[in-house]
Amino acid sequence: MYNISRLHPRAESLRSREMLSQSLERGLLVPQGLIAYGRGEAFDYLFGERTIPAARNAIRAAAAQMILADRPVISVNGNVASVAAKGVATLSKITGADVEINLFYRSQERIRKISGVLRDAGIRNVLGVDPAYQKRIPELCSERRRVDSRGIMKADVVVIPLEDGDRTESLRKMGKLVIAVDLNPLSRTSQSASISIVDDIVRVIPHMIDQIRYLNRLTDEEIHHIASSFDNSANLGSVLSYLAHRISRLSTKRQEKS
């Protein structure tokens, strides 16, 4: 592992790159996961590598929905297991959510390695591993269609970080509330989720944990109000406005300098 100074202005991002490179070597991650990370990182750079106010709103609504859910499930792929396994374990513990492995580039070898990492992080019962419980999502042709009959198949709320669009649409057609985490506000996933958190998964999980702890002190009525008053389409509009203003501000600054 390369030693990354905490003082480096982009330390967080370099640390994620390092963890992903190591995961690739260990066979948890596919090379395509690095490409996906690079795309997310480019968006993050434009947002200023911080959790923007619209992302905080989405995180609060997502936290409320997770508290209200009867059967919440967190879907984990190679990228998520590489950079956020411990956070997912804590989130699962405080919400009672199940954790299910669901891969686009599916192989038994990767499932075995990822479930090992999740178990090491403290998740005792990792779903999506035992073929005896495997069910298929109708109409979905990618490997993501294979879900656990005890997990995503039965879930009312599904958290899907770093996803590819098709499954989001299918899950919504099945009547599930889908919480996406995707740095690209224009992706099909962000556009079709019930709640789209446009932020880096590494920052989202701790914010979500804090929010859940805070919301747990509120009344049911207050939590319901937070969940039901969230408007995903308007919030995505705020994300794009933030981006447009930031780029315009940066462009004005440059013009003033020259």
Ligand code: PTJ
């Ligand atoms: O492990 P597997 O086999 O399930 O494969 C996982 C990947 C991510 C390779 C697969 O799902 C894939 O190809 O995804 P896409 O279609 O590239 O979409 C991934 C999305 O995640 C992109 O829109 C990225 O902007 C976004 N993204 C990447 N890194 C982060 C991110 N969003 C939040 N936090 C990140 N760190």
